[in-house]
Amino acid sequence: MKALRNFLDNIKPNFEKGGKFEKLHSTFDAFETLLFVPDHTSKSGTHIHDGIDSKRTMAMVVLALVPALLFGIYNTGFQHFLALGTEASFWEMIGYGALKVLPLVIVSYGVGLGVEFMFAQIRGHEVQEGFLVSGMLIPLIVPADIPLWMVAVATVFAVVIGKEVFGGTGMNIWNPALIARAFLFFAYPSKMSGDLIWVSGMSKGEGIVDGFSGATALGEAAVLKSGEGLGRLADGGAYDLWNSFIGLIPGSIGETSTLAILLGAVILLITGIANWKIMLSVFAGGYIMALGFNAIGVNELMNVPALHQLCLGGFAFGAVFMATDPVSGARTEQGKWIYGFLIGVFAILIRVFNPAYPEGVMLAILLMNTFAPLIDHGFVQSNIKRRLKRAKVNA
Amino acid sequence: MSDIIRIKRGLDIRLLGKAEKVFGQPETPELFAVRPTEFPGLVPKLAVKPGDKVKAGTPLFYDKYRTDVKFVSPVSGEVQVVNRGERRRILEVVVKSDNANSAEDFGTINVASAKREEIIEKLLASGLWPFVKQRPYNVIANPSDTPKAIFVSAFDSSPLAPDYDFIVEGQEKEFQAGIEALSKLTEGSVNIGVNNEAASKVFTSVKGAKVTAFEGPHPAGNVGVQIHHVSPINKGEVVWTVQPQEVISIGKLVLEGVYDASRVIALTGSELDKTCYIKTKVGANIKNYVDGNVKEGNLRYISGNVLTGENIGADGYLGSYASQITVIPEGDVAEFMGWAAPGLNKFSVSRTFFTWLCGKKEFQLNANLNGGRRAIIMSGQYDKVLPMDILPEFLLKAILTEDIDKMEQLGIYELAEEDLALCEFVCTSKTEVQKILRQGIGLMIKEMS
Incomplete structure (x- = not known):
């Protein structure tokens, strides 16, 4: 380690003001601080600090995303060979999935970090770690067959318009990864919806076994006719509760497996990185809303059992990894309950009432991101009022 | 009762080096100092010059705007030196004790x-x-x-x-x-x-x-x-x-009828060989107390506790309000991949380090920031360690935007730096909470006067 440290110290002057590679200062700084936690000590205020920093925080979230990523790789291969109707071994599925998914991850990180480094250099601040998470989220919320250039364009859009225009990590109004997805959804709808895009290979018309449909469970449920029952969503069907929970269904790469997502949730909750109030209230909001629809039950989508609803689409993924983003979410403790609950409610509401947008979670979270400051404002005002009231009582 | x-x-940070309940008997220091910089907002006017004889209770300087507020010598002796900083700001008035303990009546x-x-x-x-x-x-x-x-x-x-x-x-x-x-x-x-x-x-x-x-x-x-x-x-x-x-x-x-500056202070911290209590006086030079009693390495000497105290150096003077000296490692070394290491010596309220499994272990913490400064990212961290009906994050943001009305409404009158010290400790973004609060208080004082 000493040799490495000395090497860094040796080349450091080149990257400082006036040095040969001055323009790469922020890049050097990013790698240096990645390798070594800086030797900065406290100059004012408390002399000791908690061991955690934003790098470790973000690294924990990325770690929590790993189960979803691994399952996504497997499922991409699984769905592909299912569609082809050919037998494939576990490792063949993994191999195929990895070939599809890893390039997306690489493009997302490469492009996103490139933009981040540029902004850090121009603004003269350190490279911020927020994108470590966004860069992993983006590939997990797109279909496996999406063209790489689209991911690149969406990533640039998300980082620049979603984050840097507001001042960088910690300043953004909306979740950057969701901005990327919303951008793709509205800019390239043909690549983000329909029955053909969710299973890798299908859009190219590769030999598909007869009777196979690549529609997602939600896409299928949306077109079910009243009174025909739940189709493949019914017990024993390909999209039944168990398969939806395990995640062996078509969908965005990381979103299908509720099980893998819950593993991530456990990591986030144990480490205390994500807020349990938000997570719990999103699920509660969704569950209650779905129960309500069950009671009305006008169309078949309303009839999908509440628990099943929570396992479909991006609901669990959104609840665990997106809604809990502290920057774009509500910041008051009471506000978090309302914020999370309404995300759950709106997600199911949009899903059920607007079949054109079966992916209601994305829109619900973006909507509540927008309203989070308003919710907080309410609770801040009530804090202020309590203080004023106390003064009057005493006076 | x-x-x-x-x-x-709230949060109890378990540190190594609690003071043993015995009185140490180090040699009484010769030098004592009163430091105007300890009193926020004070503009000091000197009342003595080097060479003047003083008793315990003799004014060394006073407040320029409230002349009856006097700052007096803790011991009898002779004013040795007045140390000044930038723009001749008075940093400390040092008195050399004559050990006679004569006091003004x-x-x-x-x-x-x-x-x-x-x-x-x-x-x-x-x-x-x-x-x-x-x-x-x-x-x-x-x-x-x-x-x-x-x-x-x-x-x-x-x-x-x-x-x-x-x-x-x-x-x-x-x-x-x-x-x-x-x-x-x-x-x-x-x-x-x-x-x-x-x-x-x-x-x-x-x-x-x-x-x-x-x-x-x-x-x-x-x-x-x-x-x-x-x-x-x-x-x-x-x-x-x-x-x-x-x-x-x-x-x-x-x-x-005398000014008695006696204090009992605790000598604490992981880097002391022997912790104890000491009978001393306000403003005592701490050299005699720590010399030969500390471990090796680059150390930080704090008058007060690790959350709110002041870094005074090995040859510094005990603060006026302090009841404690703490010595901790400076920690000014770059740690390889520290953010990814299991961190078995790190204390954290989050459970991202495995130390949360270690029960009641006591820690040797240093003055390293353990990361870079960032914009505030995490929410709810401050609220968990502030047992008041106050929204610290929103108050800090009001201060940063210099919104006087909001600062008042959000309860700045009730807070001192020490109350938010834990917020600063737990902050993932390493925000200088106490410094920001003092800025806000400074603004309030200016606005209200």
């Missing part, structure tokens, strides 16, 4: 018959006034105010804090006299906050004061937290605060 108030939110006070003005006058003249602080703003009290109450916190809950029960042992009489004098200064009551688990007779048996017991993690011992739970400060109200050892000094003025 009447009420018990249970504090739920201010005359005893008959508290029962004395008028309020008389007591204030004596406190001002004897140099004890700067120990009476006021909330809002946590600055030296304004003698012309009448506070709605006076608060004394009889225990310190901060990391490695000295045990006041041990410190005040045998000083019932002085403490009682001090409390009686203080109770003349307020229209309300003198409130003493004691530790529910253990509190010395000195505090619990005191007459003429309202005793409230507190229970829970730090900052339960912070006087600001106690005020918030007993009698919160609203706009326009003033509360005064005094620390227990300072009450005893006031008691000695009442009984003996």
